[in-house]
Amino acid sequence: MPNAPHVTACPDCDLLQRLPSVPPGGTARCPRCDCVLARGTRHAVERAIALALASLIFLVCANLFPFLRLEVSGRFVDTTIPSSVATLWQQDLPGLAAIVCATTIAAPLVQLLMLLYVVVPLEFGRRAHGAPAVFRLMGRLRPWSMTEVFMLGVLVSLVKLADMADIVPGIALVAFSLMILTLTATFATLDEHGIWERLAEARE
Numbered sequence: 001m002p003n004a005p006h007v008t009a010c011p012d013c014d015l016l017q018r019l020p021s022v023p024p025g026g027t028a029r030c031p032r033c034d035c036v037l038a039r040g041t042r043h044a045v046e047r048a049i050a051l052a053l054a055s056l057i058f059l060v061c062a063n064l065f066p067f068l069r070l071e072v073s074g075r076f077v078d079t080t081i082p083s084s085v086a087t088l089w090q091q092d093l094p095g096l097a098a099i100v101c102a103t104t105i106a107a108p109l110v111q112l113l114m115l116l117y118v119v120v121p122l123e124f125g126r127r128a129h130g131a132p133a134v135f136r137l138m139g140r141l142r143p144w145s146m147t148e149v150f151m152l153g154v155l156v157s158l159v160k161l162a163d164m165a166d167i168v169p170g171i172a173l174v175a176f177s178l179m180i181l182t183l184t185a186t187f188a189t190l191d192e193h194g195i196w197e198r199l200a201e202a203r204e
């Protein structure tokens with residue numbers, strides 16, 4: 001049963017194994033190749049909620065406020081992430097508009113909402129309806145969130161545009177940078193094994 005919560009495949013050697021409960025500060029290693037399979041963390045659920053909420057707030061700010069202001073000869077234009085997507089769409093680049101929207105707005109937003117749907121009820125000892133399936137799907141969506149790549153593209157464009165126009169960074173640029181940090185921290189510190197254990201113990 002590879003999908004059962006406690007059965008995991010070693011990412012290095014594919015050995016299927018049933019993980020024991022890992023105490024805070026402890027690690028579970030693969031008996032065949034010694035790869036670290038799980039780390040026990042304190043307050044796994046509370047930490048996930050705090051980081052996911054912070055990421056969500058920064059993501060909303062990054063989409064509501066101006067991202068950049070371009071000034072040329074006294075005239076200026078403010079851009080936001082949603083308006084950039086709309087502009088790409090209007091310029092007959094629907095594929096690019098969809099990719100930018102999916103990787104910078106939709107994927108992080110859906111992932112964060114899925115994580116909160118799973119972990120917020122766990123804080124109260126409850127399991128949301130379909131939470132194991134949602135938690136598993138969230139892991140599969142992770143490669144689609146490419147906010148760091150988007151940021152790299154923005155920085156390259158800034159350097160190239162700097163000679164042509166005055167560029168004023170907006171609040172959304174700061175919010176987006178902070179969102180990348182908190183989003184990375186959310187999933188880098190996520191104690192998946194601990195959350196699977198809490199899911200198994202919780203009442204629906």
Ligand SMILES: [Zn+2]
Pocket residue numbers: 010011012013014015030031032033034035
């Ligand atoms: Zn292994």
